[in-house]
Amino acid sequence: MVSASLEVELARDLLAGKEEAFDRFVETFRTKIFQYSYLMCGHREDAEEVSQETLLRVFESFGQLREPERVKSWVFRIARNACLMKRRKSVFAPAQELSLEQFLPRADHEGGEIRLQIADWSALPDTQVLRGELRQVLNQAIAELPEIYRSVMLLRDVEELTTDETAEVLEVSTEVVKTRLHRARLAVRQKLDDYLRPAPREEAPAARK
Amino acid sequence: MHPESSNPSKECQEMFALLSQYLDEELPPETCEQIRSHISGCAPCVEFVNSLKRSIELVRNIEREEQPAPLPAAIREELKAAYKKMLSVRRGAPAGC
Numbered sequence: 563m564v565s566a567s568l569e570v571e572l573a574r575d576l577l578a579g580k581e582e583a584f585d586r587f588v589e590t591f592r593t594k595i596f597q598y599s600y601l602m603c604g605h606r607e608d609a610e611e612v613s614q615e616t617l618l619r620v621f622e623s624f625g626q627l628r629e630p631e632r633v634k635s636w637v638f639r640i641a642r643n644a645c646l647m648k649r650r651k652s653v654f655a656p657a658q659e660l661s662l663e664q665f666l667p668r669a670d671h672e673g674g675e676i677r678l679q680i681a682d683w684s685a686l687p688d689t690q691v692l693r694g695e696l697r698q699v700l701n702q703a704i705a706e707l708p709e710i711y712r713s714v715m716l717l718r719d720v721e722e723l724t725t726d727e728t729a730e731v732l733e734v735s736t737e738v739v740k741t742r743l744h745r746a747r748l749a750v751r752q753k754l755d756d757y758l759r760p761a762p763r764e765e766a767p768a769a770r771k
Numbered sequence: 772m773h774p775e776s777s778n779p780s781k782e783c784q785e786m787f788a789l790l791s792q793y794l795d796e797e798l799p800p801e802t803c804e805q806i807r808s809h810i811s812g813c814a815p816c817v818e819f820v821n822s823l824k825r826s827i828e829l830v831r832n833i834e835r836e837e838q839p840a841p842l843p844a845a846i847r848e849e850l851k852a853a854y855k856k857m858l859s860v861r862r863g864a865p866a867g868c
Protein backbone atom coordinates (compact mmCIF):
# COMPACT_ATOMS: atom_id res chain seq x y z
CA MET A 563 0.00 0.00 0.00
CA VAL A 564 1.17 3.52 -0.74
CA SER A 565 1.26 6.22 1.92
CA ALA A 566 -1.89 6.54 3.98
CA SER A 567 -4.37 9.14 2.86
CA LEU A 568 -4.80 12.43 4.64
CA GLU A 569 -8.04 11.20 6.19
CA VAL A 570 -6.37 8.12 7.65
CA GLU A 571 -3.51 10.14 9.11
CA LEU A 572 -5.91 12.60 10.66
CA ALA A 573 -7.87 9.73 12.19
CA ARG A 574 -4.70 8.21 13.63
CA ASP A 575 -3.67 11.55 15.10
CA LEU A 576 -7.07 12.06 16.64
CA LEU A 577 -7.06 8.62 18.18
CA ALA A 578 -3.60 9.32 19.55
CA GLY A 579 -5.00 12.39 21.25
CA LYS A 580 -3.27 14.94 19.01
CA GLU A 581 -5.80 17.71 19.31
CA GLU A 582 -4.24 19.79 16.58
CA ALA A 583 -5.71 17.33 14.08
CA PHE A 584 -9.21 18.22 15.23
CA ASP A 585 -9.78 21.32 13.08
CA ARG A 586 -8.40 19.74 9.94
CA PHE A 587 -10.46 16.64 10.46
CA VAL A 588 -13.60 18.71 10.91
CA GLU A 589 -12.98 20.77 7.80
CA THR A 590 -12.01 17.80 5.64
CA PHE A 591 -14.97 15.70 6.55
CA ARG A 592 -17.59 18.39 6.98
CA THR A 593 -17.41 19.44 3.34
CA LYS A 594 -17.41 15.82 2.16
CA ILE A 595 -20.36 14.88 4.33
CA PHE A 596 -22.27 17.99 3.38
CA GLN A 597 -21.86 17.42 -0.34
CA TYR A 598 -22.71 13.76 -0.06
CA SER A 599 -25.82 14.37 2.01
CA TYR A 600 -26.89 17.24 -0.20
CA LEU A 601 -26.98 14.86 -3.14
CA MET A 602 -28.56 12.16 -0.98
CA CYS A 603 -31.28 14.26 0.64
CA GLY A 604 -31.72 16.97 -1.95
CA HIS A 605 -32.25 19.62 0.72
CA ARG A 606 -29.69 22.12 1.87
CA GLU A 607 -31.00 22.38 5.43
CA ASP A 608 -31.06 18.61 5.78
CA ALA A 609 -27.51 18.40 4.51
CA GLU A 610 -26.32 21.01 7.03
CA GLU A 611 -28.01 19.14 9.85
CA VAL A 612 -26.73 15.79 8.67
CA SER A 613 -23.15 17.00 8.57
CA GLN A 614 -23.33 18.38 12.11
CA GLU A 615 -25.09 15.33 13.48
CA THR A 616 -22.65 13.03 11.73
CA LEU A 617 -19.60 14.80 13.13
CA LEU A 618 -21.07 14.73 16.60
CA ARG A 619 -21.66 10.99 16.35
CA VAL A 620 -18.19 10.54 14.93
CA PHE A 621 -16.47 12.29 17.81
CA GLU A 622 -18.64 10.67 20.44
CA SER A 623 -17.82 7.23 19.16
CA PHE A 624 -14.33 7.77 17.76
CA GLY A 625 -13.00 5.29 20.28
CA GLN A 626 -14.94 2.58 18.48
CA LEU A 627 -13.02 3.10 15.27
CA ARG A 628 -10.73 0.09 15.52
CA GLU A 629 -9.05 0.57 12.19
CA PRO A 630 -8.19 4.13 11.24
CA GLU A 631 -7.66 2.89 7.64
CA ARG A 632 -11.40 2.55 7.45
CA VAL A 633 -12.25 6.00 8.68
CA LYS A 634 -13.82 7.07 5.40
CA SER A 635 -16.29 4.23 5.14
CA TRP A 636 -17.00 4.51 8.86
CA VAL A 637 -17.85 8.22 8.61
CA PHE A 638 -19.95 7.74 5.47
CA ARG A 639 -21.90 4.96 7.12
CA ILE A 640 -22.83 7.30 9.96
CA ALA A 641 -23.66 10.03 7.44
CA ARG A 642 -25.85 7.76 5.39
CA ASN A 643 -27.78 6.65 8.45
CA ALA A 644 -28.28 10.27 9.42
CA CYS A 645 -29.59 10.94 5.88
CA LEU A 646 -32.00 8.06 6.11
CA MET A 647 -33.36 9.45 9.37
CA LYS A 648 -34.30 12.58 7.48
CA ARG A 649 -35.94 10.68 4.72
CA ARG A 650 -38.47 12.71 2.91
CA LYS A 651 -41.01 10.91 0.82
CA SER A 652 -40.17 12.70 -2.39
CA VAL A 653 -36.52 11.72 -2.25
CA PHE A 654 -36.78 8.31 -0.69
CA ALA A 655 -39.47 6.66 -2.71
CA PRO A 656 -40.12 3.03 -1.85
CA ALA A 657 -37.30 0.77 -2.93
CA GLN A 658 -37.64 -0.04 -6.56
CA GLU A 659 -35.50 -2.45 -8.49
CA LEU A 660 -33.96 -1.42 -11.75
CA SER A 661 -33.61 -4.28 -14.18
CA LEU A 662 -30.84 -4.72 -16.65
CA GLU A 663 -33.25 -5.36 -19.50
CA GLN A 664 -34.86 -1.98 -19.27
CA PHE A 665 -31.57 -0.38 -20.22
CA LEU A 666 -30.69 -2.58 -23.15
CA PRO A 667 -30.15 -0.43 -26.19
CA ARG A 668 -33.40 -0.20 -28.09
CA ALA A 669 -33.53 -1.41 -31.62
CA ASP A 670 -35.65 -0.21 -34.45
CA HIS A 671 -36.21 -1.60 -37.88
CA GLU A 672 -34.92 0.41 -40.73
CA GLY A 673 -35.41 -1.04 -44.19
CA GLY A 674 -35.46 -4.50 -42.72
CA GLU A 675 -32.20 -3.88 -40.89
CA ILE A 676 -32.16 -3.83 -37.15
CA ARG A 677 -30.48 -0.67 -36.10
CA LEU A 678 -29.64 0.18 -32.53
CA GLN A 679 -30.73 3.60 -31.50
CA ILE A 680 -27.68 4.96 -29.86
CA ALA A 681 -26.68 8.50 -30.33
CA ASP A 682 -23.02 9.21 -30.19
CA TRP A 683 -22.92 12.06 -27.77
CA SER A 684 -19.87 10.79 -25.96
CA ALA A 685 -17.73 13.48 -27.56
CA LEU A 686 -19.82 16.20 -25.94
CA PRO A 687 -17.49 18.92 -24.70
CA ASP A 688 -17.33 19.66 -20.98
CA THR A 689 -18.06 23.33 -21.46
CA GLN A 690 -21.45 22.45 -22.85
CA VAL A 691 -22.12 20.12 -19.98
CA LEU A 692 -21.19 22.30 -17.10
CA ARG A 693 -23.49 25.11 -17.98
CA GLY A 694 -27.21 25.14 -17.85
CA GLU A 695 -29.74 22.56 -18.71
CA LEU A 696 -27.63 19.47 -19.04
CA ARG A 697 -26.34 19.92 -15.52
CA GLN A 698 -29.93 20.00 -14.35
CA VAL A 699 -30.66 16.85 -16.28
CA LEU A 700 -27.70 15.12 -14.70
CA ASN A 701 -28.55 16.21 -11.17
CA GLN A 702 -32.13 15.24 -11.73
CA ALA A 703 -31.15 11.84 -13.09
CA ILE A 704 -29.15 11.13 -9.95
CA ALA A 705 -31.84 12.50 -7.65
CA GLU A 706 -34.44 10.28 -9.28
CA LEU A 707 -32.51 7.06 -8.76
CA PRO A 708 -34.04 4.82 -6.12
CA GLU A 709 -32.07 5.29 -2.92
CA ILE A 710 -30.29 1.92 -2.99
CA TYR A 711 -28.80 2.84 -6.37
CA ARG A 712 -28.20 6.50 -5.65
CA SER A 713 -26.18 5.77 -2.53
CA VAL A 714 -23.91 3.39 -4.41
CA MET A 715 -23.35 5.85 -7.22
CA LEU A 716 -22.60 8.73 -4.87
CA LEU A 717 -20.10 6.71 -2.89
CA ARG A 718 -18.37 5.05 -5.84
CA ASP A 719 -18.46 7.66 -8.57
CA VAL A 720 -18.77 10.94 -6.70
CA GLU A 721 -16.88 10.29 -3.46
CA GLU A 722 -14.62 7.79 -5.22
CA LEU A 723 -14.70 5.15 -2.51
CA THR A 724 -13.51 1.72 -3.59
CA THR A 725 -15.94 -1.14 -4.13
CA ASP A 726 -14.87 -2.63 -0.78
CA GLU A 727 -15.32 0.64 1.08
CA THR A 728 -18.72 1.16 -0.45
CA ALA A 729 -19.75 -2.37 0.52
CA GLU A 730 -18.70 -1.56 4.07
CA VAL A 731 -20.69 1.66 4.20
CA LEU A 732 -23.82 0.05 2.86
CA GLU A 733 -23.31 -3.26 4.63
CA VAL A 734 -23.84 -5.29 1.48
CA SER A 735 -21.57 -7.58 -0.51
CA THR A 736 -19.16 -6.26 -3.12
CA GLU A 737 -21.20 -8.12 -5.75
CA VAL A 738 -24.27 -6.12 -4.76
CA VAL A 739 -22.26 -2.90 -4.99
CA LYS A 740 -21.13 -3.79 -8.51
CA THR A 741 -24.62 -4.74 -9.66
CA ARG A 742 -26.24 -1.63 -8.25
CA LEU A 743 -23.54 0.66 -9.52
CA HIS A 744 -23.94 -0.70 -13.02
CA ARG A 745 -27.70 -0.20 -12.98
CA ALA A 746 -27.38 3.27 -11.53
CA ARG A 747 -24.96 4.21 -14.29
CA LEU A 748 -27.18 2.69 -16.95
CA ALA A 749 -30.14 4.63 -15.62
CA VAL A 750 -28.21 7.90 -15.69
CA ARG A 751 -26.87 7.12 -19.15
CA GLN A 752 -30.41 6.49 -20.30
CA LYS A 753 -31.63 9.85 -18.99
CA LEU A 754 -28.75 11.67 -20.62
CA ASP A 755 -29.39 9.77 -23.81
CA ASP A 756 -33.08 10.66 -23.79
CA TYR A 757 -32.13 14.27 -23.42
CA LEU A 758 -29.23 14.39 -25.86
CA ARG A 759 -30.42 12.11 -28.58
CA PRO A 760 -31.81 14.00 -31.54
CA ALA A 761 -35.54 13.47 -31.95
CA PRO A 762 -36.35 10.67 -34.41
CA ARG A 763 -37.07 11.90 -37.91
CA GLU A 764 -40.56 10.52 -37.88
CA GLU A 765 -42.42 7.84 -36.08
CA ALA A 766 -42.42 4.99 -38.57
CA PRO A 767 -45.32 2.57 -38.12
CA ALA A 768 -43.99 -0.47 -36.33
CA ALA A 769 -43.33 -2.81 -39.22
CA ARG A 770 -42.31 -5.74 -37.15
CA LYS A 771 -43.50 -9.20 -37.81
CA MET B 772 -42.42 -7.77 -28.61
CA HIS B 773 -40.11 -10.38 -30.03
CA PRO B 774 -36.97 -10.11 -28.05
CA GLU B 775 -34.88 -12.17 -30.48
CA SER B 776 -35.71 -9.95 -33.39
CA SER B 777 -35.68 -6.52 -31.84
CA ASN B 778 -32.84 -6.74 -29.37
CA PRO B 779 -29.10 -6.62 -29.80
CA SER B 780 -27.33 -9.91 -30.34
CA LYS B 781 -26.98 -12.43 -27.57
CA GLU B 782 -23.31 -11.68 -27.34
CA CYS B 783 -23.95 -7.95 -26.93
CA GLN B 784 -26.40 -8.73 -24.17
CA GLU B 785 -23.91 -10.85 -22.30
CA MET B 786 -21.39 -8.02 -22.48
CA PHE B 787 -24.00 -5.57 -21.38
CA ALA B 788 -24.19 -6.82 -17.79
CA LEU B 789 -20.44 -6.50 -17.37
CA LEU B 790 -19.72 -3.10 -18.86
CA SER B 791 -19.25 -1.21 -15.59
CA GLN B 792 -16.87 -3.83 -14.28
CA TYR B 793 -15.13 -3.74 -17.62
CA LEU B 794 -14.69 0.03 -17.42
CA ASP B 795 -13.65 -0.19 -13.76
CA GLU B 796 -11.10 -2.88 -14.64
CA GLU B 797 -12.62 -5.28 -12.15
CA LEU B 798 -12.88 -8.28 -14.44
CA PRO B 799 -10.52 -11.23 -14.76
CA PRO B 800 -8.12 -10.70 -17.68
CA GLU B 801 -9.75 -13.34 -19.92
CA THR B 802 -13.22 -11.85 -19.58
CA CYS B 803 -11.82 -8.41 -20.10
CA GLU B 804 -10.05 -9.52 -23.28
CA GLN B 805 -13.20 -11.24 -24.49
CA ILE B 806 -15.20 -8.05 -24.09
CA ARG B 807 -12.51 -5.93 -25.65
CA SER B 808 -12.39 -8.09 -28.73
CA HIS B 809 -16.18 -8.20 -29.05
CA ILE B 810 -16.51 -4.46 -28.68
CA SER B 811 -13.79 -3.69 -31.19
CA GLY B 812 -15.85 -5.44 -33.85
CA CYS B 813 -19.29 -4.22 -32.83
CA ALA B 814 -20.30 -0.68 -33.68
CA PRO B 815 -23.38 -0.48 -31.43
CA CYS B 816 -21.32 -1.71 -28.49
CA VAL B 817 -18.61 0.85 -29.16
CA GLU B 818 -21.14 3.64 -29.07
CA PHE B 819 -22.85 2.27 -26.03
CA VAL B 820 -19.63 1.85 -24.10
CA ASN B 821 -18.49 5.32 -25.08
CA SER B 822 -21.69 6.91 -23.92
CA LEU B 823 -21.63 4.94 -20.68
CA LYS B 824 -18.06 6.02 -20.10
CA ARG B 825 -18.99 9.61 -20.79
CA SER B 826 -21.92 9.39 -18.37
CA ILE B 827 -19.63 8.12 -15.63
CA GLU B 828 -17.21 10.98 -16.28
CA LEU B 829 -20.03 13.47 -16.04
CA VAL B 830 -21.13 12.02 -12.73
CA ARG B 831 -17.55 12.05 -11.42
CA ASN B 832 -17.16 15.68 -12.33
CA ILE B 833 -20.53 16.71 -11.10
CA GLU B 834 -20.15 20.25 -9.99
CA ARG B 835 -20.25 20.54 -6.28
CA GLU B 836 -20.47 24.25 -5.96
CA GLU B 837 -22.57 23.93 -2.85
CA GLN B 838 -20.47 24.51 0.23
CA PRO B 839 -21.70 24.16 3.78
CA ALA B 840 -22.30 27.35 5.70
CA PRO B 841 -19.51 28.25 8.13
CA LEU B 842 -19.63 26.06 11.20
CA PRO B 843 -21.17 28.00 14.10
CA ALA B 844 -18.73 28.44 16.99
CA ALA B 845 -21.15 26.82 19.42
CA ILE B 846 -21.31 23.67 17.32
CA ARG B 847 -17.54 23.56 17.01
CA GLU B 848 -17.33 23.74 20.80
CA GLU B 849 -19.85 20.95 21.11
CA LEU B 850 -17.85 18.76 18.72
CA LYS B 851 -14.61 19.53 20.50
CA ALA B 852 -16.19 18.67 23.84
CA ALA B 853 -17.45 15.35 22.44
CA TYR B 854 -13.95 14.59 21.16
CA LYS B 855 -12.31 15.42 24.49
CA LYS B 856 -14.83 13.37 26.37
CA MET B 857 -14.21 10.43 24.08
CA LEU B 858 -10.46 10.79 24.69
CA SER B 859 -10.82 10.88 28.44
CA VAL B 860 -13.06 7.80 28.45
CA ARG B 861 -10.51 6.09 26.26
CA ARG B 862 -7.61 7.00 28.52
CA GLY B 863 -9.51 5.97 31.61
CA ALA B 864 -10.48 2.66 30.08
CA PRO B 865 -8.61 -0.37 31.37
CA ALA B 866 -5.90 -1.55 29.02
CA GLY B 867 -6.63 -4.52 26.77
CA CYS B 868 -10.06 -5.78 25.85
Ligand SMILES: [Zn+2]
Pocket residue numbers: 782783786809810813815816
Ligand atom coordinates in the same frame (compact mmCIF):
# COMPACT_ATOMS: atom_id res chain seq x y z
ZN1 LIG C 1 -22.04 -5.86 -29.42
